[in-house]
Amino acid sequence: MSRFTDFIVSILPKGLRDRIEENKQKKLQAGAEESLRLQCKADGRETEYQDYLQSIESHKRDIEMYEGYLRDGIEDAPRWKYALKQRQMEMEFLRPNNPKDIEERNYWANNFYKEFVKVYPESEDLRFHGTSIFNTKAILESGGIFSSVDINDGYMASTDLSGEISASSRDSLDRTIQFFTDMGSYIRSLPAGCVFVMNPRTDKDRELKRQDAMESVNFKEHPEQFYGIFTTNENLPIVKEWVEKAGLDPNKAYNFQGFLDKLKEEKNKGKESMDHQKEEQKDLKVEKIKVGDQKSKDDEEVR
Numbered sequence: 001m002s003r004f005t006d007f008i009v010s011i012l013p014k015g016l017r018d019r020i021e022e023n024k025q026k027k028l029q030a031g032a033e034e035s036l037r038l039q040c041k042a043d044g045r046e047t048e049y050q051d052y053l054q055s056i057e058s059h060k061r062d063i064e065m066y067e068g069y070l071r072d073g074i075e076d077a078p079r080w081k082y083a084l085k086q087r088q089m090e091m092e093f094l095r096p097n098n099p100k101d102i103e104e105r106n107y108w109a110n111n112f113y114k115e116f117v118k119v120y121p122e123s124e125d126l127r128f129h130g131t132s133i134f135n136t137k138a139i140l141e142s143g144g145i146f147s148s149v150d151i152n153d154g155y156m157a158s159t160d161l162s163g164e165i166s167a168s169s170r171d172s173l174d175r176t177i178q179f180f181t182d183m184g185s186y187i188r189s190l191p192a193g194c195v196f197v198m199n200p201r202t203d204k205d206r207e208l209k210r211q212d213a214m215e216s217v218n219f220k221e222h223p224e225q226f227y228g229i230f231t232t233n234e235n236l237p238i239v240k241e242w243v244e245k246a247g248l249d250p251n252k253a254y255n256f257q258g259f260l261d262k263l264k265e266e267k268n269k270g271k272e273s274m275d276h277q278k279e280e281q282k283d284l285k286v287e288k289i290k291v292g293d294q295k296s297k298d299d300e301e302v303r
Contacts, residue, residue: 040096040264048189052096055189059094062087078155085152089134090190096173097186101234105192108232108256110151113174119264120170126227127167127200127214130180132193133235140242143220145196150216157198160213167198194231197259219248228252230259 040049066084070077129145139145145165148157160166168176178185182193198217200206201206201224205214219226226248231239244250254262 031246036096045096045098048097048099051095052189055094056091058188059087059091063071063091078153082148082152082155082157085261086134088230089138090132090188093133093191094189095191098234101191101232102186104232104234104256105183109177109217112177112256112260115260116173116263117170118265119260121263121267124263124266125169125206125209127169127198127205127209128173128176129165129167129196129198129217130176130193132182132185133191133231136194136196136229136231136235136239137242139196140219140246140248143246144216144218145198146216164213165216166212166272168207168212169209172212191193191235192232194229194235196229197227199227219246223248226252228254228259228262230254230256232256 035225037049042157063084066087069080070084074080087274100154120216131139142151147160147162149155149160149162154208158166176195180193180209181195182190185192196217198214200214201217201222202215208214217225229239229243231253236253236255240253243253
């Protein structure tokens, strides 16, 4: 708009200004949507675009329904408040699917754990927390991973007790990948989730390992607990940004293959260190034998 038009709008009643701004935003959104539709058509993703539109409408219906439940003041309000929050957060990440992304997700869902156990360093005792892409953003913005009952007004969205979170270990990571990392959420036009990788800190963390749990993690107070995070190629650029904004090292954000490579590197370092120690012990043993032989020789000469 011109400066004159801006001036005219500025002196209008607030209600009318709000309607003009709302119409302006609708036009911008419509333009962006048309651009996306044309891009998907050019990419041969018209079916994926239609699925995306259906997901938007489904989310809008859910949001309207949950808002209605909350207005009615039913006893189960915390549940619907949580469900409404989830749908609203998901809306930000809806997009038309990309066949390459789906192929990548299916590949790692089927193959990641098999590759993981080959390279997992025996010296490490890592914990893993899988979650959706929208919860990943919320976690990094809040600075930590906390029990659902502690952040949702007492509503238990999971089996986690207050002050604890779900956290798999080496032997149970496959379940985290399969069920808690949104590898199949493309059926709702959503990206895959992420897996936070953490170092245990307390004795209780080590005790809770048998229950696939650990104490809540506060990255602001204990950044050393952040070993890394891994996700799909689609998510990696934005996840790196979130990690950096959270005051953590963005170089510790990996795609699935990158995380496997990191573990392999650590495992090789550990092997090299062990080989070096063995070599030192061998040299020390040889030296002791030489000293013993020399002493025997000296004693023989004295006699």
